[in-house]
Amino acid sequence: AQKITQTQPGMFVQEKEAVTLDCTYDTSDQSYGLFWYKQPSSGEMIFLIYQGSYDEQNATEGRYSLNFQKARKSANLVISASQLGDSAMYFCAMREGLSNTGKLIFGQGTTLQVKP
Amino acid sequence: DTGVSQNPRHKITKRGQNVTFRCDPISEHNRLYWYRQTLGQGPEFLTYFQNEAQLEKSRLLSDRFSAERPKGSFSTLEIQRTEQGDSAMYLCASSFYDRGLHEQYFGPGTRLTVT
Numbered sequence: 001a002q003k004i005t006q007t008q009p010g011m012f013v014q015e016k017e018a019v020t021l022d023c024t025y026d027t028s029d030q031s032y033g034l035f036w037y038k039q040p041s042s043g044e045m046i047f048l049i050y051q052g053s054y055d056e057q058n059a060t061e062g063r064y065s066l067n068f069q070k071a072r073k074s075a076n077l078v079i080s081a082s083q084l085g086d087s088a089m090y091f092c093a094m095r096e097g098l099s100n101t102g103k104l105i106f107g108q109g110t111t112l113q114v115k116p
Numbered sequence: 117d118t119g120v121s122q123n124p125r126h127k128i129t130k131r132g133q134n135v136t137f138r139c140d141p142i143s144e145h146n147r148l149y150w151y152r153q154t155l156g157q158g159p160e161f162l163t164y165f166q167n168e169a170q171l172e173k174s175r176l177l178s179d180r181f182s183a184e185r186p187k188g189s190f191s192t193l194e195i196q197r198t199e200q201g202d203s204a205m206y207l208c209a210s211s212f213y214d215r216g217l218h219e220q221y222f223g224p225g226t227r228l229t230v231t
Contacts (some may be wrong), residue, residue: 004158035219037222042224043205043224043225043227044222044223044224044225045159045207045209045222046222047219047220047221047222050219091158091159093158100213101164101171101172102147102149102164102211102213102220103149103161103164103172104149104151104159104161104220105161106158106159106160107158108156108157108158109156109157109158
């Protein structure tokens with residue numbers, strides 16, 4: 001069965017510093033996609049970054065980068081130069097590639113608090 | 117605003133009542149997904165549509181739940197005879213599907229409280 005594991009329930013980071021949020025996944029599929037979403041207290045899930053299983057380079061989107069280590073089945077999110085507005089819940093998610101449903105399987109999330 | 121919208125944002129209802137939520141996806145998106153999120157957990161898939169066809173339903177979706185997307189645009193999720201265990205955030209997401217899958221964009225959610 002496919003599964004996403006986020007082992008850090010909560011993280012603190014000082015403003016302007018970098019932080020890494022951990023995500024490991026389990027799948028027997030060769031084709032899959034990995035996502036990170038941000039959920040502020042307002043509730044909306046905001047798409048941050050995507051990594052395909054066949055992508056050879058790590059994905060980057062502005063201050064966000066995804067450290068993809070396929071052999072270790074990890075897809076950690078790195079946020080550089082943290083800002084107060086980064087305080088939120090962060091979810092790692094996986095989309096199975098073979099069925100084409102597109103449904104996402106989410107981890108339990110990590111709460112990030114940025115300190116001034 | 118061209119994002120995904122959901123109404124109402126909050127709903128408080130008494131156990132046993134029926135409730136209906138609405139989701140308006142991004143206009144050019146042909147896929148629409150419903151997820152449920154309980155406190156402290158990640159969202160869980162409920163069902164999805166491609167255009168007006170409901171293509172998959174999770175086992176989480178009991179007989180009391182029904183979803184429609186009659187014209188392939190907006191969707192409704194109805195819960196009949198609500199139970200306290202139905203209290204959760206109900207999230208809608210949309211995406212565009214052609215020969216490949218694209219990222220899903222989520223709405224702000226409807227928070228349901230069953231008293």
